[in-house]
Amino acid sequence: MTYIAKPKVTHPSLPHNALGLTRRAYEGALSTLCAGCGHDSITAAIVEACWRLSLEPQNLVKLSGIGCSSKTTAYFVSGAHGFNAVHGRMPSIATGANAANRRLSYIGVSGDGDTLSIGLGQFCHAIRRNLDMLYIIENNGVYGLTKGQFSASADIGSRAKKGETNRQPPIDPVLLALDLGAPFVARSFSGDKRQLVPLIEAGLQHRGFALIDVLSPCVTFNDHEGSTKSYAYTREHYEPAVLADFVPREQPISVDYPAGEAREIALHDGSRILLRKIGADYDPTNRAAASAAVRAREASGEYLTGLIYVDATGRHPEFHQVNATPEEPLNSLPMEQLSPGSLGLRKILARYR
């Protein structure tokens, strides 16, 4: 947390994006989180990704629930729309907003408590409906806002700041999302922006539900020795599966990548995800293999990170296809189209008599 606002002064050579905006135009209010909080780094990564995508701020919707993580939507893209929902109920708000206007980009920021405890049901159904949104979990394994109790993502054997050991198994949002059929599942770390920023870019451009579970150490209540979600522990037990780069539309793939080593996944808007193997063979388009790999790593106490699974077939229908939502936002439709009229209403009601 800082006392003075970040000064408006900038580096004179700060680059501009396609809209002529600098990164600073995508910042938000002053963060009131603890100094060194992983969430602030994720905020910075979202700012960077939105800037790189040249998103128009008014075309972005920021949604959140309750918790430290859910405060962060105030700290980026102050020109975007925002809704701070009831605890765990962010997916419902996202569903409604999505149905009303499919032209906007939706980013939901939630925490391990908001998603895996009170909001677990909502989370599951958002995946099941395949909402067109990017869902970021800022996962630190503790309830920071209520002073550091274990959350549903705390690992067995992880020790709390006061010394007690967690003995209940964690709910892993990545495994859950894989099981429920999410088309885009990733895990990253707040301390690795090189990995995280392209994932956020791809997640925002991906059509359908995109989950990024971001390990985000709680510097105040969960950054001690014995914690399995501290900066030091995460760095030691952190293993990228693949390198995923995001290539915007109309930009040629840079020559840095020799042909054959990289694999492209096309997104609906013409942008691409470029996957590059590292080390052992890992196929992020095979759901079963992805699940198995995450489980295997977990068994040896490691976090598999990167783009863990992406549906390359595009066969998985998303929310708008299933529900035949209109192309045009509801607020721009004429009254006659929105309302069936009394005659139409009578016809509809007649069906139920």
Added chain:
Amino acid sequence: MDATDTSHPDYYHRVVDCQWACPAHTDVPEYIRLIAQGLFTEAYLLNRQSNVFPAILGRVCDRPCEPACRRGRIESKPVAICRLKRVAADNRGDITGRLPSVPRLKNGKRIACIGAGCASLTVANDLLPLGYEVTIFEQYDRPGGLMRSNIPSFRLPEAVLDEEVGMILGMGVELRLGERIDSLGALIQTGRFDAVFVGSGAPKGKELRLPGRDEAAANVHIGISWLESVAFGHVDRIGGRVLIIGVGNTAMDCCRTSLRLGAQTVRVIARKPRGFFKASPWELEDAEEENVEILVNRLPKAFVIENGRLAGMRFECMEYELDARGRIVAERVAGEQFLPADDVILAIGQENAFPWIERDIGVEFDQWNVPVVDAKTFQSTRPGVFFGGDAAFGPKNIIWAVEHGHQAAISIHRHCQGEPLTERLPPGVNLQSRKMGMHEWAYANDYAPIERRLMPHVSLKERFKKLNIEVELGFSAEQAAEEAQRCLNCDVQTVFSAKLCIECDACIDICPVDCLTITNNGPEPELRAHLKAPAENLAQPLYVSAALPQTGRVMVKDEDLCVHCGLCAERCPTAAWDMQKSLLSWPHVEDEARALEQRQPKIA
């Protein structure tokens, strides 16, 4: 790259661009903070320690600090450092009793200074408190040297000059006015002095030998001699049409003085385009505000004589071809022009001249007839004879002369104590944390987004009424308070301790000017190109930390544009970053004397 050695006194000193650029290393940020607090007397005294003449320099310093000021790299205009200095001088309280005290009991050593200018006065100021007896010989009947003879009184009022010169003279200098030294050999031979300091300046203006020069002699003047004659009241008028040849700072003083002595049209003639002008930008601005016309690309060819007196000058009009870096690659003559004039003033440079120093007394001169002087000790090739100011290395400016004086004083002391001149006290830096609480710092860390305050001037109608009406009115207390807020407090350093860093990126995310990066170490050009914002100012060294504990990467800081807002330190959860004030110790002779004294065992 290797980890940066921040224990070297130069590292943090360099970050304070103004102090690094100042020849006397005046502690600029500290005195600006004192001004911001309204502690004008304290600000004045702090200034005086290093630059000796704050009121004079607050008006006429060549201010190398301002082009160096970091604010100028972030916005377009630097902090008005020089004019803030004047505010401290204008508003200070009584300082009697706060100046260095001079012992009644002398140490038995006598020093002769030749010329009563800023260099000699600095030597006297430094040596008198140690018990030296200092005699200053001055050829004119008033002290001050170039500050009096060459700087017009509408820029530097006589009262201001008299007061600051008087402070030093009042410490007990034996001032011998009207005594011109015609032989250094004879002075040395008297055996009265343990050391001689030559601070006689560069009093010889350059000549322009062209056809007609001798016939026009009555109306062709050498700039610095002419200014001198004006200052001492020997000249009080000039013709209606005046040409000034040359476009340095002396030319600016000549053209503005001409306007006050009755000239109607004053033209300044430059040989080359504007980018090549020697005058400081602000002096050009002030002259142009007074409607002085500056003509470029004219090469003087002849003085034109009609009816036995000067009628004007003939010039060749030049055309220059410049390359991408602005250098002249080709030139050609495009025509000729005659400009009428009643008087011509030559302001094309000056030199030092030593007809009064015998060539056989051990003071060596080089091929250009300039004395051989050691750049550190300021001693000539004859032990005990020192040079400083313009006399040492040719024309510079007051603040350089002052620093020469400080260094020469150290040498003179060591010489008189029989110590080797080169083993001087080294400079040092002391760091002290400014942390007061969670979000509290003992300095104003927020960035003040205000523009440079404009200096109010006397109106164009009023200022020409008399020669000595000071044009600049000085900042008001309110303006000074606002301008002081523009200072970035570069001396409050970001000090990093690698072993505490957990690599959470908090500092990097919050830095408003993107000057921090955590990255894998590599060679310097590679690092510079891959930082969060490329480090393009090669003159500013990068800070590279030791390897960080968790990943072995390094923290790299490009100091170039840091605004010292302290947010990196506020956001750091482990206090790996801290804001610490660096205090430079730049030894003067009193420190040297103290160090020598402590070394010698006291006799009981």
